[in-house]
Amino acid sequence: NDCDDPPGLQEKTEFLLKDWVSIYNQSNNLSRETKIFTSFVQKMNMYGILKTDDLITRFFRQATQICIDLVYRILNDPSNSPLQARTKIFHWIDAFVHLIALLVRHSGEAGNPTTKINLLNKVLGIVLGILLQDQELHGTAFQQLGYHRFFVMLFLELSSPDAVLESLMLSIMTAFSHTYHLLNPALAPGFCYAWLELISHRIFIGRILAQIPQQKGWPLYSQLLLDLFRYLAPFLRNAELAKPVQLLYKGTLRVLLVLLHDFPEFLCDYHFGFCDAIPPNCIQMRNIILAAFPRNMRLPDPFTPNLKVDMLAETATAPKICSNYVFNIQPANFKKDLDSYLKARAPVTFLSELRSHLQISNEPGSRYNIPLMNALVLYVGTQAISHIRSKNFVPNTSNIAHSAHMDIFQNLAVDLDTEGRYLFLNAIANQLRYPNSHTHYFSCAVLHLFAEANSEAIQEQITRVLLERLIVNRPHPWGLLITFIELIKNPIYKFWDHDFVHCAPEISRLFESVARSCM
Amino acid sequence: MVNNQFGMVGLLTFIRAAESDPNLVTLALGNDLTGLGLNLNSQESLHPTFAGPFADHPCRVQDVECNVPTEYLINYAIKDKLSAPILNKLQEDLLFFLFYTNIGDIWQMMAAAELYGRDWRFHIEEKIWITRIPGNNQGKFYYFDAQSWKRMSKDFQIDAEKLDKCPNISALVNMN
Amino acid sequence: PLHKDHQLQFKMMEAAYYHLPTPADSERLNIYLPRTPVPTPQHYPQQ
Numbered sequence: 001n002d003c004d005d006p007p008g009l010q011e012k013t014e015f016l017l018k019d020w021v022s023i024y025n026q027s028n029n030l031s032r033e034t035k036i037f038t039s040f041v042q043k044m045n046m047y048g049i050l051k052t053d054d055l056i057t058r059f060f061r062q063a064t065q066i067c068i069d070l071v072y073r074i075l076n077d078p079s080n081s082p083l084q085a086r087t088k089i090f091h092w093i094d095a096f097v098h099l100i101a102l103l104v105r106h107s108g109e110a111g112n113p114t115t116k117i118n119l120l121n122k123v124l125g126i127v128l129g130i131l132l133q134d135q136e137l138h139g140t141a142f143q144q145l146g147y148h149r150f151f152v153m154l155f156l157e158l159s160s161p162d163a164v165l166e167s168l169m170l171s172i173m174t175a176f177s178h179t180y181h182l183l184n185p186a187l188a189p190g191f192c193y194a195w196l197e198l199i200s201h202r203i204f205i206g207r208i209l210a211q212i213p214q215q216k217g218w219p220l221y222s223q224l225l226l227d228l229f230r231y232l233a234p235f236l237r238n239a240e241l242a243k244p245v246q247l248l249y250k251g252t253l254r255v256l257l258v259l260l261h262d263f264p265e266f267l268c269d270y271h272f273g274f275c276d277a278i279p280p281n282c283i284q285m286r287n288i289i290l291a292a293f294p295r296n297m298r299l300p301d302p303f304t305p306n307l308k309v310d311m312l313a314e315t316a317t318a319p320k321i322c323s324n325y326v327f328n329i330q331p332a333n334f335k336k337d338l339d340s341y342l343k344a345r346a347p348v349t350f351l352s353e354l355r356s357h358l359q360i361s362n363e364p365g366s367r368y369n370i371p372l373m374n375a376l377v378l379y380v381g382t383q384a385i386s387h388i389r390s391k392n393f394v395p396n397t398s399n400i401a402h403s404a405h406m407d408i409f410q411n412l413a414v415d416l417d418t419e420g421r422y423l424f425l426n427a428i429a430n431q432l433r434y435p436n437s438h439t440h441y442f443s444c445a446v447l448h449l450f451a452e453a454n455s456e457a458i459q460e461q462i463t464r465v466l467l468e469r470l471i472v473n474r475p476h477p478w479g480l481l482i483t484f485i486e487l488i489k490n491p492i493y494k495f496w497d498h499d500f501v502h503c504a505p506e507i508s509r510l511f512e513s514v515a516r517s518c519m
Numbered sequence: 520m521v522n523n524q525f526g527m528v529g530l531l532t533f534i535r536a537a538e539s540d541p542n543l544v545t546l547a548l549g550n551d552l553t554g555l556g557l558n559l560n561s562q563e564s565l566h567p568t569f570a571g572p573f574a575d576h577p578c579r580v581q582d583v584e585c586n587v588p589t590e591y592l593i594n595y596a597i598k599d600k601l602s603a604p605i606l607n608k609l610q611e612d613l614l615f616f617l618f619y620t621n622i623g624d625i626w627q628m629m630a631a632a633e634l635y636g637r638d639w640r641f642h643i644e645e646k647i648w649i650t651r652i653p654g655n656n657q658g659k660f661y662y663f664d665a666q667s668w669k670r671m672s673k674d675f676q677i678d679a680e681k682l683d684k685c686p687n688i689s690a691l692v693n694m695n
Numbered sequence: 696p697l698h699k700d701h702q703l704q705f706k707m708m709e710a711a712y713y714h715l716p717t718p719a720d721s722e723r724l725n726i727y728l729p730r731t732p733v734p735t736p737q738h739y740p741q742q
Contacts, residue, residue, distance in 0.1 A: 025726070083742075090724050140710035145720065152721045161586050189707035193573070194716045201721060202569045202578070209566075234701045239543045242705070244712040246545070251572030254555050261557070262564045284549030422525040460526050468530055473549035500520055500527045506534050507527060570718055584723065598730065619740055624729035627739065643738045665740075683736065691733050 005058050012047045013062040017096065019043070024095035037102050056119075060100075060126050064150075067092050068130060071146035086145070093149045101157035105164055117171045120158070124179040127151070131183065135190050148194035151179075152201065159203055170216055173208050177220035184227035185248075192231070192248060199224045200255045209263045222270040222322070228252060229277035236279050237365065249285075256288045260475070267292035268434070272323040272378065275430045276371045280423065283472045286430070291475035293434030300435075302481035303517070309443070309482055310394050314435035318385070321378070328375035338376070342383050345404045351411040358420065368423050377427035378438075380405050385441050395437075397444045397451070406448065413449050413458050421458065425465040432479030439479035447486060450493055460500040463487075471510065488515055606633040612668070615648070619665050628686040639663075641683040649675060 023036055044050050049059045070092055074085045100123050108115025127150055135142045158165055158172050165172065180199055185192035198204065199221075208217035232252065235245040259267055267274075267289050278286050293299060297314065300307060309315065329335045334357050341350040358376075360369045384405035388395045400406055412424045431442040446462060453459045466484045470476060488495050488511070495501065502508050520526055533547040541548075556575035557565055568577040606614065606629060614637075617630035631641065639650045642662075649662045652672060660675045697705065735741075 086719070087724065094724060135707070140706060142707070142710070143714065144711060144716065145714070148716050148720055153723075156584075156721075156723075185708070186704065189704040190711050192708050193711055196572050197716045197721065200569065200572050202566050202583075205566045205569070231704075234697055235705065236546060239546075241542075241545060242709070244705070244709045247573065247712065247715075248708070250550075250555070253550075253552065254557060254569075254572045257552060257555065257557050257559060258565045258569050261559060261561070262566050281546050283547060284552075285546075287549075288552075418521050418523055418525040457521050457526070460521050464521075464525070464527055464530055468533075468547070471530075471534075471548065473551055475552075503520060503527055504531050507531055510534070571716075571721070573715060574718060582718070582722070621729065622727065622740060622742060623732050623735055625731040625733045627735055628733060631739075641738070646738055646740070683738070694733070 005062070006055070009055075009058055010062055012049065013059055014066055016040075016044060016047060016049070016059075017063050017066055017092075020099050021092055021095040024098055025091055037106070040099075041103075041106075057122060057126065060123055061130070063096060064127055064130050067096055067150075068134060068146050071143060075143055075145070089146060090149060093146055094153055097150060097153040097157055100154060104158065105162065110164075113168050113171060116164075116168060117175060120172065120175050123154075124175055128179055128182055131191065132188060135188055140190070142190040144191050144194040147191065148197065151176075151198055155198075155201070155204065159207060169207065170212050173212060173217055174220060176204070177208065177217075177224065181223055181227060184224070185231040186227065189231075193251075196228070196248065196251050196255070199228075200251075200258070205258070205262075209259075209266055215266075218266055218269065219322070221266070222273060225270075226273060226277050229274060233277065233279045236282050253285060253288070256285065260288055260292055264292035265294050268294060269320045269322040271430075271433065272321050272325055272374070276323075276328075276374055280370075280426055283469055287469060287472060287475055287477060287480075290430065290433050290477040290480070293478065297434060299478050302478055302485060307482065309435070309440060310396055312435050312440075315394065315437060315440040317436055318382070319433070319436040319438055325375040325378055328371045329379060330372065338379075341408070342380070342404045345407065351407060352415075354408065354411060355415050355420070358416070368420055370423060373420075373423050374427045374430065377409075377424065378431065380408050381428075381431065381438065381441055381445065384445075385437050395441045395444055397448045400441065400444050400448055401452070406445070409445060409449060410452065414454065418457070418461065421461050422465065425462055429465050429469060429480065432483055433477050435478065443479055443483040443486070446483060447493070450487065456498060456500065459498060463495075463498075463500065467510070467514075470514065484514070606630065607636075609633070611637070611639075611663075611670075615663055615665070615668075618648075625688075625691055628691055629688055631683075632686045632688050635685040642677075643681050643683050645681075649677075 020040060023040065041050070044059075049055055071089050074080055074088050077085070080088065104116050104120050104123075107119050127147065131147045134147075155176055180195065183191060183195060185195055188195065205221075208221045209215075211217075229252075232245070232249060235241070236249065241249060256267075271289050271292070274289050275286060278289075300312065326335075329338065337347075337350050337353075340346065358368050358373055361367055384400060384403060385395060387403065387405065388399055393399050409428075413421060416424055425446070428442050428446050431438045432446075433439050446466075450459050450462045453462075466480065466487070469480050470484060487493050500507075501511055520528060522528065524532070533544045536543045537548050553559060556577070557569075558577070559565075565577070568583060570576065570578045570582065604617075606617075609617075611634070614630045614634050617626050618634065621627040621630070634641075634648060637650075639648045641648055645662075647662045647664070649660045652659055652661055658674050658676065659672055660677070661670050661672055662675075663669075664671050
């Protein structure tokens with residue numbers, strides 16, 4: 001709080017900051033940088049800035065505020081061209097960032113990272129706090145430029161090749177990731193475009209997904225993507241996207257494509273949580289995630305005649321699911337009843353009560369608990385796989401029948417209304433990915449539900465869910481393709497006999513075209 | 520059939536809307552992702568040259584910062600020790616390089632003087648360097664295009680008053 | 696229709712849409728300082 005600042009602190013801060021900016025912008029100082037920095041720190045000491053943690057905090061807050069005030073003054077000055085404005089702003093912010101980077105690098109004792117990381121977290125927290133206050137204050141007149149420049153340049157400075165900074169890489173990335181999480185678009189919508197730039201910066205992605213050993217950066221990055229999907233979700237539920245939403249959505253697609261190309265294993269491992277957050281109508285965006293497969297895997301051509309999917313070695317391997325999805329099966333007594341039913345197929349009332357657990361409101365568009373639906377489907381499926389494998393069988397469309405697990409799936413298919421059924425079938429289709437035990441089981445499950453459906457509406461909706469994921473532009477998940485091909489090729493399913501296949505010329509043409517490519 | 524948005528009729532609505540108003544079905548039918556400016560068939564990783572979510576092309580080589588050892592950053596140590604380039608030995612493209620990259624510096628003026636000595640003239644209004652095409656008296660001239668960094672030819676109607684005079688280097692040197 | 700919170704978020708996002716970040720915002724400044732500054736004609740390149 002400004003009012004609590006000791007008298008004279010603002011003037012001292014302004015003086016020191018101006019001094020430093022001037023020193024920084026003299027280009028011939030590189031060789032004497034350590035000497036210059038040491039001398040500047042002594043000056044800060046002399047002014048009492050480094051005496052206590054409280055004073056250091058106030059200094060940084062004041063200095064940040066001075067920089068941000070300058071940003072608004074320069075941007076609102078009509079005599080500056082956009083290029084001149086940016087150059088002036090960057091002179092100040094880059095200098096301030098460089099000072100912070102040097103302080104982080106050199107603070108504390110050698111070999112002890114705590115002081116350095118504490119200082120970094122302090123500064124990031126201060127800038128984050130000022131940004132959020134600024135957004136509140138300025139509303140739609142909020143300017144992202146200064147903050148964007150601050151974060152990107154500080155990140156680049158702390159990512160420069162230096163033995164000390166390299167040893168702190170995980171802590172530095174964690175600090176930035178947490179800060180970006182606290183700045184996510186739901187909390188700072190005026191910063192959303194700059195935020196997406198920050199989290200998709202080529203060096204940020206490289207560090208967090210590739211350079212940090214043992215994939216320790218992956219959970220941090222998955223949180224940021226979840227923040228992005230959750231922010232976009234309400235705006236993507238509408239058919240027509242406003243231009244600002246279109247831009248952010250397109251930017252998100254680009255980032256996902258880079259991830260699909262360079263880090264498909266990341267998308268594979270975290271797909272479940274992502275599918276929870278992505279609205280059901282964002283079919284292409286979801287397909288990008290579901291189409292990912294490990295780079296060392298060779299996918300058999302889904303159009304291979306007589307492809308024996310159950311003979312593939314990968315069918316025996318369970319994919320990694322980096323999500324605590326079982327936790328979403330709430331409340332605890334529901335989970336208990338579910339486990340009881342899976343074990344003993346009792347009590348039978350469990351099935352009739354299932355729908356009431358899944359339906360949470362009467363509000364159109366949010367009547368069902370989608371995370372619970374997704375978790376329930378995956379949990380029941382994985383339990384089914386374990387159960388079948390415990391008897392030394394490989395799941396197929398015959399042996400998955402007549403089980404507690406299939407009871408639940410069939411009950412959901414029959415008992416839910418069209419919206420609930422659509423969401424249920426989506427939950428199954430979300431597991432149709434690259435060759436693995438889940439893809440295989442859920443492919444068999446959906447085909448079994450089609451074959452055993454007691455109403456054409458169920459078959460129609462299964463077809464709808466699969467087809468809408470196929471008619472969208474590429475990419476398409478492998479498991480989706482093999483399931484659909486099986487459905488239309490295998491005479492058991494009598495697919496072509498159904499009225500809904502021929503309900504309109506466009507639909508007939510679509511199926512014929514898909515069938516031609518499959519045959 | 521299912522008579523709401525969750526069946527085949529719902530899907531048909533998207534398909535029909537795509538013909539009349541593609542904007543309504545962006546999410547349902549998707550976009551051609553190859554048009555987003557990423558080389559999805561690349562054998563190399565994409566992220567090292569990813570120019571950002573709002574760029575429609577990757578970074579060019581010159582956009583990607585390379586951290587060089589500090590020992591390489593020697594400008595401050597040697598800049599006053601380098602001997603001056605001998606302009607009359609330099610090829611034209613290097614003279615243009617000096618002219619366009621030494622803004623506000625005496626080297627810009629010296630490069631301009633050397634170009635003048637080689638029959639190039641700076642057009643004050645067009646802000647380009649032009650010269651006659653040897654053997655051509657019909658209004659066609661060479662000009663130097665700094666954007667494409669090429670010498671191009673074009674028809675010009677030249678008003679001699681619009682051509683800059685030769686810079687007075689000795690005056691500048693004395694002033695300095 | 697959007698909830699009130701989302702409407703507010705949209706307004707902020709829309710305002711930000713009119714001053715988007717540029718690639719140069721994430722690049723270091725290349726500071727050019729003329730070694731021997733002299734006045735040059737206005738019609739010469741200035742940047």
